[in-house]
Structures are given as C-alpha cells and as structure tokens.
Amino acid sequence: MDQRVIGFGYSLTTGESIEWDANNCPIRDVMNQISGKWSTLILHALSERPYRFGALRRLVPDISQRMLTQTLRDLQRDGYIDRTVFPTKPPSVEYSMTPLGYSLFNALSQVLMWAERNHGEVRDARARFDATEGGV
Amino acid sequence: MDQRVIGFGYSLTTGESIEWDANNCPIRDVMNQISGKWSTLILHALSERPYRFGALRRLVPDISQRMLTQTLRDLQRDGYIDRTVFPTKPPSVEYSMTPLGYSLFNALSQVLMWAERNHGEVRDARARFDATEGGV
DNA sequence: CACCGTGGTTCCCTTTTGGTAACTTGCTCC
DNA sequence: GGAGCAAGTTACCAAAAGGGAACCACGGTG
Numbered sequence: 001m002d003q004r005v006i007g008f009g010y011s012l013t014t015g016e017s018i019e020w021d022a023n024n025c026p027i028r029d030v031m032n033q034i035s036g037k038w039s040t041l042i043l044h045a046l047s048e049r050p051y052r053f054g055a056l057r058r059l060v061p062d063i064s065q066r067m068l069t070q071t072l073r074d075l076q077r078d079g080y081i082d083r084t085v086f087p088t089k090p091p092s093v094e095y096s097m098t099p100l101g102y103s104l105f106n107a108l109s110q111v112l113m114w115a116e117r118n119h120g121e122v123r124d125a126r127a128r129f130d131a132t133e134g135g136v
Numbered sequence: 137m138d139q140r141v142i143g144f145g146y147s148l149t150t151g152e153s154i155e156w157d158a159n160n161c162p163i164r165d166v167m168n169q170i171s172g173k174w175s176t177l178i179l180h181a182l183s184e185r186p187y188r189f190g191a192l193r194r195l196v197p198d199i200s201q202r203m204l205t206q207t208l209r210d211l212q213r214d215g216y217i218d219r220t221v222f223p224t225k226p227p228s229v230e231y232s233m234t235p236l237g238y239s240l241f242n243a244l245s246q247v248l249m250w251a252e253r254n255h256g257e258v259r260d261a262r263a264r265f266d267a268t269e270g271g272v
Numbered sequence: 273c274a275c276c277g278t279g280g281t282t283c284c285c286t287t288t289t290g291g292t293a294a295c296t297t298g299c300t301c302c
Numbered sequence: 303g304g305a306g307c308a309a310g311t312t313a314c315c316a317a318a319a320g321g322g323a324a325c326c327a328c329g330g331t332g
Contacts, residue, residue: 110246
C-alpha cells in the first residue's frame with residue numbers, strides 16, 4: 001500500500017509539509033465534532049454562561065432530549081465542557097465551558113460572526129446559481 | 137404554533153436579541169456547508185491556489201470522484217469557488233477561490249489552526265473521559 | 273396514591289451522507 | 303480500431319446521524 005493518504009498537505013501554523021493519515025488528522029478530528037447539527041448551538045449558549053440541562057432545552061427548543069444528552073456527552077468527552085451534578089432536591093446538572101472550550105469557541109466565533117455578516121451574500125450566490133444551472 | 141424556534145438567542149456581532157427560525161439561521165446555514173466531510177479539505181487546497189479537477193483528486197486521494205464533484209458543486213453554489221472551463225484538447229476545468237471564499241476561509245482557518253495546535257489536548261481529554269466513564 | 277419535574281436511557285425508524293462501480297462524451301495517440 | 307485521458311453522471315448500497323416516543327429513578331406535592 002504505497003498510496004499516501006493526505007489530510008492537509010502542509011501545516012497552517014508552521015507552513016511545513018506534513019502528511020497525516022485520515023485517522024490522525026487534527027482538523028478532521030476537531031471538525032468532526034463541531035460539525036454536529038447541535039454542537040455549535042450548545043457551545044454558543046455555554047460560552048455565555050453555564051446552563052442546566054433543562055435550560056438548554058428551553059434555549060434550543062427544537063433539539064430532542066436524546067440529541068441534547070448526546071451532544072453534551074460528546075463535548076464533555078473532548079474536554080470542551082464540564083458537567084457538575086448538584087445534590088439538590090431533584091438533583092440538577094450544570095454544564096459549563098472549560099478553558100479549552102473557550103479557546104475553541106474563540107476561534108469558532110470568527111466563523112459564526114462571518115456567517116452572520118455574510119449570510120445574505122451566500123443566499124444571493126445560491127439563488128444566482130440555481131437560476132442559471134437549474135433553469136437552463 | 138406559538139412555540140418559537142430559536143437559532144441563537146442574540147447576535148454575536150451586534151449583541152442584540154434575535155430569534156431565527158431554523159430555516160433562516162445564518163449559522164446553521166453556513167455551518168451546514170462547511171461541515172461536509174470534504175469541504176474544508178477542498179477549501180484549504182484552493183486557498184493556496186487554483187487547481188484542476190484531477191489535481192484535487194491527487195491532493196486528496198481518498199475522496200471519490202462522486203464526492204469531489206458534489207463538494208465542488210456545493211461550494212460553487214454558495215459562491216465560495218469559481219468553476220472555469222478551458223477549451224483545451226480534452227477540456228479542462230479549473231476551480232479557484234472567490235473573494236467570498238477567501239473571506240470565509242480566513243475565518244475558518246482560525247479554527248483549523250486551533251485544531252492543529254490543540255489536537256493533543258483534545259485527545260488527552262478524550263482518553264481521560266473514556267478511562268473514567270467507560271471503565272467504572 | 274397519582275402526578276410533576278429533574279436528567280437521563282432505550283428502542284426503533286427515517287433521513288442524510290458517503291462509498292463503489294459502471295457508463296458517458298469528445299478528443300488524441302498508436 | 304482500440305486505449306486512454308479529462309471531467310463528469312448515474313444507479314445502487316451501506317453506514318451514520320438524527321428524530322419520536324416510551325421508559326427509568328428520585329423526591330416532593332396535592
């Protein structure tokens with residue numbers, strides 16, 4: 001098997017040439033997590049302040065209980081958020097962002113702000129494309 | 137249907153309170169495109185310089201022809217890349233990044249660089265999590 | 273006692289995503 | 303005339319992601 005599998009040809013930080021196999025590519029690994037349907041929503045909410053499970057559900061009403069649990073577990077697993085159980089009358093659970101999570105979200109928010117600012121242009125491009133390619 | 141569907145509670149740029157329904161949420165819309173398995177790889181390659189179809193295949197050997205075509209179409213549709221056909225002997229097609237694409241990639245590269253730098257820490261967190269939650 | 277609110281888990285099903293392989297059009301090379 | 307390259311398209315499938323509804327334990331409350 002002399003066929004190389006390339007992740008990214010060179011490092012974005014150092015510029016040096018690197019070859020990653022698909023299983024060890026940092027970018028695929030990290031992107032894979034934040035590309036979940038709900039991950040950015042949850043990270044965004046928790047970047048503001050800690051929230052309890054129920055509060056997050058109310059913040060993002062169209063998420064299912066199942067997906068909320070799963071998304072939170074995945075984010076916790078990668079070290080982006082902390083899960084703290086408080087032994088209250090009905091035990092409550094609070095989720096909060098870790099320093100690692102904040103530092104990721106800091107970078108990620110660049111993309112989110114870009115999206116907010118340029119959404120109109122993207123929609124326009126899409127409409128133009130659909131008009132020409134689709135109609136003709 | 138008086139249940140509101142919230143995208144993000146407030147604007148990241150202006151801080152004002154906003155409610156988006158899921159179909160008009162800029163962030164979901166843009167993230168949805170970026171989160172494809174191959175999108176970032178292709179954007180990354182084309183941020184360096186224009187490439188032809190075949191060259192992209194060679195750069196990313198584990199992408200199938202079908203997915204390469206589809207990813208390129210999607211990126212073109214949203215206005216991130218241009219597709220130029222050259223009437224050479226066998227007609228060749230060159231893909232290049234648009235200004236819109238560059239501006240997106242500029243924001244996105246923050247995340248990619250973060251991933252490169254912090255991949256180790258993420259892997260560590262994951263290992264710790266698997267050791268405690270998984271083993272007990 | 274039955275019911276509510278916590279924060280989940282489980283099962284099952286549908287949708288989406290991506291992979292494989294074969295076929296296409298036009299031209300060139302041998 | 304067959305083979306090959308360019309850039310796709312098409313049909314068919316497998317895997318993964320996600321949705322829906324039901325279930326759990328716990329204590330408090332009417």
